[in-house]
Amino acid sequence: MSEKQIxxxxxxxxxxxxxxxxxxxxxxxxxxxNMTRQELLAQIHAFDGLFIRSKTNVDQAILDAAPALQFIGRAGAGLDLIDLDATQKRGIPVFHAGEGNRDAVGEHMVGMLLNLLANISKADREVRQGIWHREENRGYELGNLTVGLIGYGNNGRATARRLSGFGCPVLCYDKYLTHYGDAYAQEATLEQIMAQADVLSLHIPLTSETKLMINDFFVDRFAKPFYLVNVARGEIASLSAVVRGLQSGKIRGACLDVLENEKLSKLTPEQQTAFDYLRTANNVVLTPHIAGWTHESYVRINEVLVRQLLAILS
Structure with a gap:
Protein backbone atom coordinates (compact mmCIF):
# COMPACT_ATOMS: atom_id res chain seq x y z
CA MET A 1 0.00 0.00 0.00
CA SER A 2 2.97 2.30 0.53
CA GLU A 3 4.27 1.99 -3.06
CA LYS A 4 1.67 4.39 -4.42
CA GLN A 5 -0.30 7.25 -3.00
CA ILE A 6 -3.43 6.08 -1.24
CA ASN A 34 -23.18 15.69 -1.67
CA MET A 35 -22.51 12.54 -3.67
CA THR A 36 -25.60 10.48 -4.49
CA ARG A 37 -25.68 6.71 -4.15
CA GLN A 38 -25.59 6.31 -7.94
CA GLU A 39 -22.52 8.54 -8.15
CA LEU A 40 -20.88 6.56 -5.38
CA LEU A 41 -21.54 3.30 -7.19
CA ALA A 42 -20.06 4.74 -10.37
CA GLN A 43 -16.91 6.19 -8.81
CA ILE A 44 -15.93 4.03 -5.85
CA HIS A 45 -13.92 1.62 -8.05
CA ALA A 46 -11.16 4.21 -8.42
CA PHE A 47 -10.40 4.57 -4.70
CA ASP A 48 -8.40 2.66 -2.12
CA GLY A 49 -10.41 3.87 0.86
CA LEU A 50 -13.77 5.29 1.87
CA PHE A 51 -14.61 7.74 4.66
CA ILE A 52 -18.26 8.16 5.68
CA ARG A 53 -20.22 9.80 8.46
CA SER A 54 -23.99 9.30 8.70
CA LYS A 55 -25.33 9.66 5.16
CA THR A 56 -23.74 6.76 3.33
CA ASN A 57 -24.89 3.16 3.68
CA VAL A 58 -22.12 0.73 2.73
CA ASP A 59 -23.86 -2.44 1.63
CA GLN A 60 -22.96 -5.37 -0.61
CA ALA A 61 -23.70 -3.39 -3.78
CA ILE A 62 -21.21 -0.68 -2.81
CA LEU A 63 -18.57 -3.27 -1.95
CA ASP A 64 -19.13 -5.11 -5.24
CA ALA A 65 -18.48 -1.84 -7.08
CA ALA A 66 -15.23 -1.28 -5.17
CA PRO A 67 -12.73 -4.02 -6.07
CA ALA A 68 -9.76 -1.91 -4.95
CA LEU A 69 -11.22 -0.91 -1.58
CA GLN A 70 -8.72 -1.53 1.23
CA PHE A 71 -10.33 0.18 4.23
CA ILE A 72 -13.44 2.03 5.44
CA GLY A 73 -13.37 4.75 8.09
CA ARG A 74 -16.48 5.94 9.92
CA ALA A 75 -16.40 9.47 11.36
CA GLY A 76 -18.38 8.58 14.46
CA ALA A 77 -18.93 5.70 16.84
CA GLY A 78 -21.58 3.39 15.34
CA LEU A 79 -20.94 0.97 12.49
CA ASP A 80 -24.56 0.05 11.76
CA LEU A 81 -24.37 1.75 8.34
CA ILE A 82 -21.75 -0.76 7.19
CA ASP A 83 -22.34 -4.41 6.24
CA LEU A 84 -19.69 -5.82 8.58
CA ASP A 85 -20.25 -9.42 7.49
CA ALA A 86 -19.49 -8.47 3.90
CA THR A 87 -16.41 -6.40 4.77
CA GLN A 88 -15.10 -9.23 6.94
CA LYS A 89 -15.46 -11.71 4.08
CA ARG A 90 -13.52 -9.32 1.85
CA GLY A 91 -10.89 -8.73 4.53
CA ILE A 92 -11.52 -4.98 4.45
CA PRO A 93 -10.54 -3.26 7.72
CA VAL A 94 -13.28 -1.07 9.17
CA PHE A 95 -12.48 1.49 11.85
CA HIS A 96 -14.45 4.18 13.63
CA ALA A 97 -13.74 7.25 15.74
CA GLY A 98 -15.50 6.29 18.95
CA GLU A 99 -12.73 7.92 20.95
CA GLY A 100 -13.40 11.20 19.21
CA ASN A 101 -16.83 11.91 20.67
CA ARG A 102 -16.79 9.89 23.90
CA ASP A 103 -16.27 12.93 26.13
CA ALA A 104 -19.10 14.79 24.40
CA VAL A 105 -21.43 11.81 24.86
CA GLY A 106 -20.53 11.48 28.53
CA GLU A 107 -21.16 15.15 29.22
CA HIS A 108 -24.44 15.13 27.31
CA MET A 109 -25.71 12.07 29.19
CA VAL A 110 -25.01 13.71 32.55
CA GLY A 111 -26.50 17.00 31.37
CA MET A 112 -29.74 15.40 30.21
CA LEU A 113 -30.04 13.37 33.41
CA LEU A 114 -29.49 16.37 35.68
CA ASN A 115 -32.02 18.32 33.62
CA LEU A 116 -34.61 15.58 34.13
CA LEU A 117 -33.93 15.01 37.83
CA ALA A 118 -34.11 18.74 38.65
CA ASN A 119 -37.09 19.49 36.34
CA ILE A 120 -35.01 22.17 34.62
CA SER A 121 -36.72 22.14 31.21
CA LYS A 122 -40.18 21.88 32.78
CA ALA A 123 -39.53 24.70 35.25
CA ASP A 124 -38.00 26.86 32.52
CA ARG A 125 -41.12 26.52 30.37
CA GLU A 126 -43.35 27.38 33.33
CA VAL A 127 -41.40 30.44 34.45
CA ARG A 128 -41.45 31.82 30.90
CA GLN A 129 -45.25 31.61 31.14
CA GLY A 130 -45.30 33.43 34.45
CA ILE A 131 -45.81 30.27 36.51
CA TRP A 132 -43.72 30.12 39.71
CA HIS A 133 -44.06 26.56 41.08
CA ARG A 134 -41.38 25.59 43.59
CA GLU A 135 -42.77 22.54 45.36
CA GLU A 136 -44.07 21.04 42.10
CA ASN A 137 -40.53 21.21 40.69
CA ARG A 138 -38.69 19.78 43.68
CA GLY A 139 -36.05 17.49 42.22
CA TYR A 140 -33.92 14.49 43.09
CA GLU A 141 -30.16 14.31 43.67
CA LEU A 142 -28.08 12.15 41.37
CA GLY A 143 -25.75 11.20 44.20
CA ASN A 144 -28.50 9.13 45.86
CA LEU A 145 -29.25 7.06 42.77
CA THR A 146 -27.60 3.91 41.43
CA VAL A 147 -26.74 4.22 37.74
CA GLY A 148 -26.48 1.18 35.47
CA LEU A 149 -24.55 1.43 32.21
CA ILE A 150 -25.09 -1.14 29.48
CA GLY A 151 -22.00 -1.07 27.30
CA TYR A 152 -18.60 -0.17 28.71
CA GLY A 153 -16.58 0.86 25.70
CA ASN A 154 -15.44 4.37 24.86
CA ASN A 155 -18.74 6.10 25.65
CA GLY A 156 -19.63 4.02 28.68
CA ARG A 157 -16.25 4.61 30.30
CA ALA A 158 -16.29 8.33 29.59
CA THR A 159 -19.76 8.56 31.11
CA ALA A 160 -18.72 6.67 34.24
CA ARG A 161 -15.79 9.06 34.76
CA ARG A 162 -18.14 12.02 34.66
CA LEU A 163 -20.62 10.39 37.01
CA SER A 164 -17.89 9.69 39.56
CA GLY A 165 -17.93 13.27 40.81
CA PHE A 166 -21.53 12.96 41.97
CA GLY A 167 -20.86 10.11 44.38
CA CYS A 168 -23.50 7.82 42.90
CA PRO A 169 -22.86 4.07 42.68
CA VAL A 170 -22.25 3.08 39.04
CA LEU A 171 -22.72 -0.46 37.72
CA CYS A 172 -21.55 -1.47 34.25
CA TYR A 173 -22.39 -4.45 32.08
CA ASP A 174 -20.74 -5.37 28.79
CA LYS A 175 -21.43 -8.74 27.22
CA TYR A 176 -18.26 -8.65 25.13
CA LEU A 177 -15.70 -7.66 27.78
CA THR A 178 -14.11 -9.46 30.72
CA HIS A 179 -12.60 -7.95 33.87
CA TYR A 180 -13.61 -4.44 32.81
CA GLY A 181 -14.64 -2.86 36.11
CA ASP A 182 -12.50 0.07 37.18
CA ALA A 183 -12.31 2.95 39.65
CA TYR A 184 -15.41 4.55 38.10
CA ALA A 185 -17.81 1.62 37.71
CA GLN A 186 -18.34 -1.80 39.25
CA GLU A 187 -18.66 -4.71 36.86
CA ALA A 188 -22.11 -6.27 37.14
CA THR A 189 -24.43 -8.70 35.42
CA LEU A 190 -27.47 -7.46 33.56
CA GLU A 191 -29.58 -9.08 36.26
CA GLN A 192 -27.77 -7.10 38.96
CA ILE A 193 -28.40 -3.85 37.09
CA MET A 194 -32.08 -4.73 36.74
CA ALA A 195 -32.24 -5.45 40.48
CA GLN A 196 -30.42 -2.34 41.70
CA ALA A 197 -30.43 0.49 39.15
CA ASP A 198 -32.42 3.69 39.54
CA VAL A 199 -31.04 4.95 36.21
CA LEU A 200 -30.33 2.93 33.07
CA SER A 201 -28.07 4.46 30.41
CA LEU A 202 -27.40 2.79 27.05
CA HIS A 203 -23.92 2.82 25.47
CA ILE A 204 -24.13 -0.03 22.97
CA PRO A 205 -24.10 -0.18 19.17
CA LEU A 206 -27.12 -1.00 17.04
CA THR A 207 -26.89 -4.61 15.91
CA SER A 208 -29.35 -7.39 15.13
CA GLU A 209 -28.94 -8.40 18.77
CA THR A 210 -29.64 -4.97 20.29
CA LYS A 211 -32.37 -3.75 17.92
CA LEU A 212 -35.52 -3.07 19.99
CA MET A 213 -33.79 -4.57 23.03
CA ILE A 214 -35.67 -2.10 25.24
CA ASN A 215 -39.15 -3.58 24.94
CA ASP A 216 -42.01 -4.31 27.34
CA PHE A 217 -40.42 -7.50 28.65
CA PHE A 218 -37.08 -5.77 29.27
CA VAL A 219 -38.70 -2.86 31.14
CA ASP A 220 -40.85 -5.18 33.28
CA ARG A 221 -37.77 -7.08 34.49
CA PHE A 222 -36.50 -4.09 36.49
CA ALA A 223 -37.08 -4.45 40.22
CA LYS A 224 -37.99 -0.81 40.75
CA PRO A 225 -39.04 2.19 38.66
CA PHE A 226 -36.06 3.68 36.82
CA TYR A 227 -34.98 6.58 34.64
CA LEU A 228 -34.00 5.65 31.06
CA VAL A 229 -31.26 7.45 29.13
CA ASN A 230 -30.54 6.64 25.49
CA VAL A 231 -27.57 8.42 23.90
CA ALA A 232 -26.67 5.39 21.77
CA ARG A 233 -28.97 4.45 18.86
CA GLY A 234 -32.69 5.09 18.66
CA GLU A 235 -33.67 1.68 17.29
CA ILE A 236 -32.37 0.01 20.45
CA ALA A 237 -35.47 1.22 22.29
CA SER A 238 -39.05 0.74 21.15
CA LEU A 239 -40.75 4.13 21.50
CA SER A 240 -44.06 2.46 22.23
CA ALA A 241 -42.51 0.36 24.99
CA VAL A 242 -40.92 3.48 26.49
CA VAL A 243 -44.29 5.25 26.46
CA ARG A 244 -46.01 2.29 28.09
CA GLY A 245 -43.30 2.28 30.75
CA LEU A 246 -43.81 5.99 31.38
CA GLN A 247 -47.58 5.59 31.55
CA SER A 248 -47.37 2.70 34.02
CA GLY A 249 -44.77 4.46 36.15
CA LYS A 250 -42.17 1.72 35.64
CA ILE A 251 -40.08 4.28 33.76
CA ARG A 252 -39.89 7.38 35.99
CA GLY A 253 -38.60 9.58 33.20
CA ALA A 254 -36.67 9.37 29.94
CA CYS A 255 -33.77 11.24 28.36
CA LEU A 256 -33.73 10.49 24.65
CA ASP A 257 -31.08 11.91 22.36
CA VAL A 258 -32.02 9.36 19.71
CA LEU A 259 -35.35 8.00 18.51
CA GLU A 260 -36.48 4.75 16.94
CA ASN A 261 -37.25 6.76 13.80
CA GLU A 262 -35.51 10.12 13.52
CA LYS A 263 -37.25 11.07 10.28
CA LEU A 264 -40.07 12.81 12.10
CA SER A 265 -42.03 13.43 8.91
CA LYS A 266 -42.07 9.69 8.14
CA LEU A 267 -43.16 8.11 11.40
CA THR A 268 -45.42 5.09 11.31
CA PRO A 269 -48.84 5.61 12.95
CA GLU A 270 -47.62 3.73 16.05
CA GLN A 271 -44.41 5.77 16.20
CA GLN A 272 -46.37 9.01 15.72
CA THR A 273 -48.65 8.17 18.65
CA ALA A 274 -45.64 7.43 20.85
CA PHE A 275 -43.80 10.57 19.75
CA ASP A 276 -46.83 12.76 20.39
CA TYR A 277 -46.89 11.46 23.96
CA LEU A 278 -43.15 11.94 24.48
CA ARG A 279 -43.01 15.50 23.23
CA THR A 280 -45.72 16.64 25.64
CA ALA A 281 -44.55 14.67 28.71
CA ASN A 282 -42.94 16.71 31.48
CA ASN A 283 -40.76 13.79 32.54
CA VAL A 284 -39.11 13.43 29.13
CA VAL A 285 -36.08 15.35 27.82
CA LEU A 286 -35.47 15.19 24.07
CA THR A 287 -32.49 16.29 21.95
CA PRO A 288 -31.89 15.74 18.20
CA HIS A 289 -29.04 13.18 18.17
CA ILE A 290 -26.42 15.68 19.35
CA ALA A 291 -24.83 13.85 22.29
CA GLY A 292 -21.55 13.42 20.43
CA TRP A 293 -21.98 16.49 18.24
CA THR A 294 -19.81 19.22 19.77
CA HIS A 295 -17.42 21.65 18.13
CA GLU A 296 -14.54 19.85 19.83
CA SER A 297 -15.61 16.33 18.89
CA TYR A 298 -16.04 17.36 15.25
CA VAL A 299 -12.29 17.99 15.09
CA ARG A 300 -11.25 15.19 17.44
CA ILE A 301 -13.07 12.60 15.32
CA ASN A 302 -10.85 13.53 12.36
CA GLU A 303 -7.73 13.21 14.50
CA VAL A 304 -8.75 9.71 15.56
CA LEU A 305 -9.65 8.69 12.00
CA VAL A 306 -6.30 9.77 10.59
CA ARG A 307 -4.38 8.19 13.46
CA GLN A 308 -6.12 4.86 12.89
CA LEU A 309 -5.63 5.09 9.14
CA LEU A 310 -1.89 5.65 9.53
CA ALA A 311 -1.71 2.68 11.88
CA ILE A 312 -3.36 0.48 9.23
CA LEU A 313 -1.12 1.78 6.45
CA SER A 314 2.02 1.19 8.50
Missing part, protein backbone atom coordinates in the same frame (compact mmCIF):
# COMPACT_ATOMS: atom_id res chain seq x y z
CA UNK A 7 -6.59 7.84 -2.38
CA UNK A 8 -9.72 8.12 -0.27
CA UNK A 9 -13.25 8.94 -1.33
CA UNK A 10 -14.85 11.10 1.36
CA UNK A 11 -18.54 10.67 0.66
CA UNK A 12 -20.02 12.56 3.65
CA UNK A 13 -19.59 16.02 5.11
CA UNK A 14 -16.50 16.37 7.31
CA UNK A 15 -14.98 19.12 9.39
CA UNK A 16 -12.36 20.95 7.27
CA UNK A 17 -9.64 20.08 9.78
CA UNK A 18 -9.48 16.66 8.12
CA UNK A 19 -7.89 17.89 4.91
CA UNK A 20 -4.61 19.35 6.23
CA UNK A 21 -4.19 16.18 8.30
CA UNK A 22 -4.45 14.06 5.15
CA UNK A 23 -2.20 16.45 3.23
CA UNK A 24 0.46 16.18 5.91
CA UNK A 25 0.24 12.40 5.75
CA UNK A 26 0.55 12.58 1.94
CA UNK A 27 -2.75 10.77 1.47
CA UNK A 28 -4.83 11.70 -1.56
CA UNK A 29 -8.56 12.28 -1.31
CA UNK A 30 -11.64 13.33 -3.22
CA UNK A 31 -14.19 15.22 -1.12
CA UNK A 32 -17.76 14.75 -2.37
CA UNK A 33 -20.14 15.27 0.57
Missing amino acids: TILIADEMHPSLFPMLDEAKIGYHYAP
